[in-house]
Amino acid sequence: MTAPRRSDGTRAAILTAARERFAADGFERATIRAIAADANIDPSLVMRYYGNKEKLFAAAAEFDLRLPDMALVPADRHGAVLVEHFLDRWAGDETLLALIRAAVSHEAAAERMRTIFAAQVGPVAARLAPDPATAATRAGLIATQILGFALCRFVLRLPPIVALDRDAAVAWLAPTVQRYLHDTPGH
Template identity: 45%
Template sequence: MEQSASPRSQRTREAILYAARVHFGSHGYQRATIRAIAATAAIDPSMVMRYFGSKEQLFDAALDLDLRLPDLTGTPPELLPHALITRFLAPWENDTDEGSLRLLLRSAATNERAAERLRRILHEQLTSSLTGVLGAERAASSSGLVAAQLLGVAFARYLLRLQPIADLSVQALADLVAPSMRTALADP
């Protein structure tokens, strides 16, 4: 696989990833084809294989994401739910319809590989973000409940576009969700 960092190579790689997200998002893993992805990226199908090796590796790369959750050490406990919700939603606000976040959420419902990826990402990144505030054990045990609430909000807002959740500002939504998040973060 090509690992060149030249600007042209990077643009080609990004074009392939964009096209892959479009096709995997609209057709699913099984029905998306390398040929269609290459056509959308305006390249030869062999270039997709050159950059990613296989359809499976391309799917993995299309699902690769960082939630960009910060270390919340030092956040006062009463502000932790609001901080976590707003930080979790921030990258979703900038994610396009073909972005990794929406693709991963859609794909996790029907593809075990994507579901496992989502579970791992959420557990690792939420636990890491919360460890400085809650301690390692409590952060790990709380991450599932926190993830369930955050994913529910993300699904309703970004995929279903459920009203009024879809039209609320992130701050207003965080204000509404923070009380239940506080319960999920509470010491059992």
């Protein structure tokens, strides 16, 4: 077994600092100098390992939604389980918060968010939808609910949305996500 290289620790420190800084400041206001200061390293090391802020953001924004295995979930609970899962992921990881903040003003971040949802939610929708040809539309509609709620709760901090407890949020969102997964349009 090989010992970890010192550069592995530096890279990890940079990514941790970048995720926190992008989450706190958004893409536009986060700087390489601030990220380097947060990681207690020289800014030249950030540039050495990642090249520029866009590449650093792309590395920091690698994100696995860790979606649950929906095959193990009763069909009538699919919407609730997905909403519960997303609420837990949003509350437990600053990377998603950084992504949504950055995505509203920076095209690379928006593209990263699109890719994450298409690559990870799309296959779930394809497996569960009555017509797999509608999977991309269904995944996009699910994203409208999940991302819209996250934007209003965690970024804009709309008081009625922030005030919702987890159960109330699930109760409001789950039926819509359930419909997007299983219903035929217009029915």
